[in-house]
Amino acid sequence: MDATYIVERINDLFNITNKKIFSSESGITYQADKRIKKLGYCVNLTLETIEEAKIQGVDMMVTHHDAWDEIYGLKEACIEKLAKYGISHYYNHLPLDDCNFGTNDSLLEKLNLEIVKRTHEWEGLHFGRVAEYDEEIEFNDLVKNIELLLEEPVKYWRFNDRKVKRVGLVCGNGAPTACLKEAVENECDVYITGECNLYTIQYAQFKGMNLIIGSHTFTEFFGIERLALKLNEHIKELEIVRLNEEHYEANMK
Numbered sequence: 001m002d003a004t005y006i007v008e009r010i011n012d013l014f015n016i017t018n019k020k021i022f023s024s025e026s027g028i029t030y031q032a033d034k035r036i037k038k039l040g041y042c043v044n045l046t047l048e049t050i051e052e053a054k055i056q057g058v059d060m061m062v063t064h065h066d067a068w069d070e071i072y073g074l075k076e077a078c079i080e081k082l083a084k085y086g087i088s089h090y091y092n093h094l095p096l097d098d099c100n101f102g103t104n105d106s107l108l109e110k111l112n113l114e115i116v117k118r119t120h121e122w123e124g125l126h127f128g129r130v131a132e133y134d135e136e137i138e139f140n141d142l143v144k145n146i147e148l149l150l151e152e153p154v155k156y157w158r159f160n161d162r163k164v165k166r167v168g169l170v171c172g173n174g175a176p177t178a179c180l181k182e183a184v185e186n187e188c189d190v191y192i193t194g195e196c197n198l199y200t201i202q203y204a205q206f207k208g209m210n211l212i213i214g215s216h217t218f219t220e221f222f223g224i225e226r227l228a229l230k231l232n233e234h235i236k237e238l239e240i241v242r243l244n245e246e247h248y249e250a251n252m253k
C-alpha cells in the first residue's frame with residue numbers, strides 16, 4: 001500500500017462536512033515512492049522526530065502538527081530530510097481537535113470526564129470542550145491526575161476555592177483570552193490548556209478561574225495516538241509505532 005491509500009483510510013474515519021477546510025488543515029506534505037509497511041505517529045513534525053522515524057525504520061509519519069511556519073525554514077528542512085530518508089508524511093490538525101476520537105475527547109476520556117458541550121468553533125469545527133465529573137473532586141487531585149497522565153509537571157494557579165465539577169478544555173494552544181472567555185461563560189471551575197501567557201493568567205485571576213497548563217505537545221498526544229490505533233484497526237497488516245518526543249516544553253514553563 002502507498003501513502004495515498006493510507007490517507008484515504010484516515011479520511012474514512014472523519015465526518016468531513018467541509019472538504020475545503022479539511023484539506024487546508026490536513027494532508028500529505030511529502031510522499032516517498034515506496035510501499036508503506038511501518039507507520040510512526042507523534043504530535044510534531046520536527047527534524048528530531050524524523051530522525052526518530054529513521055531509527056525505527058518507519059516508512060510513513062503521521063503527526064498532529066505540520067512543521068510550524070513560525071519556525072522559519074523548518075518546513076523546508078523537514079521536507080529535505082524526509083526525502084533523504086524516503087519517509088512519507090501526513091498531518092491532521094484542526095479536524096483531529098474537532099472529532100470524537102481526537103485530542104480533546106481522548107484527553108477527557110482519560111480523565112474520566114463526560115463531555116457536556118463542544119466549544120471554540122472555527123469554520124464549523126470545534127477545538128474545545130466543556131466537560132463534567134459525576135462527583136466533584138479536589139483541585140489538587142485533578143492537578144496530580146493530569147501530571148500522571150501527561151507524564152510531565154504542569155503549571156497551575158488557584159483563583160477560586162471551589163471543588164472541581166465543570167472543566168473547560170482546549171488541548172494545545174488555548175492561551176488567548178478569547179479561548180478562556182468561553183470557559184468563563186460556561187461557568188467552568190477550571191480551565192485546562194497547553195499554552196499560556198501573561199494575559200491568560202491575569203484574565204483567569206480577574207475572573208476567578210482556576211488554571212492548569214500542561215504542554216502543547218502532550219495535551220494533544222492521545223488524539224494522534226487514537227488516530228493511529230483506529231487506522232490500525234482498518235489496516236491490520238500495517239505496523240504502528242510511537243515516535244518518542246522530548247518533554248522540553250514542561251522544562252521551559
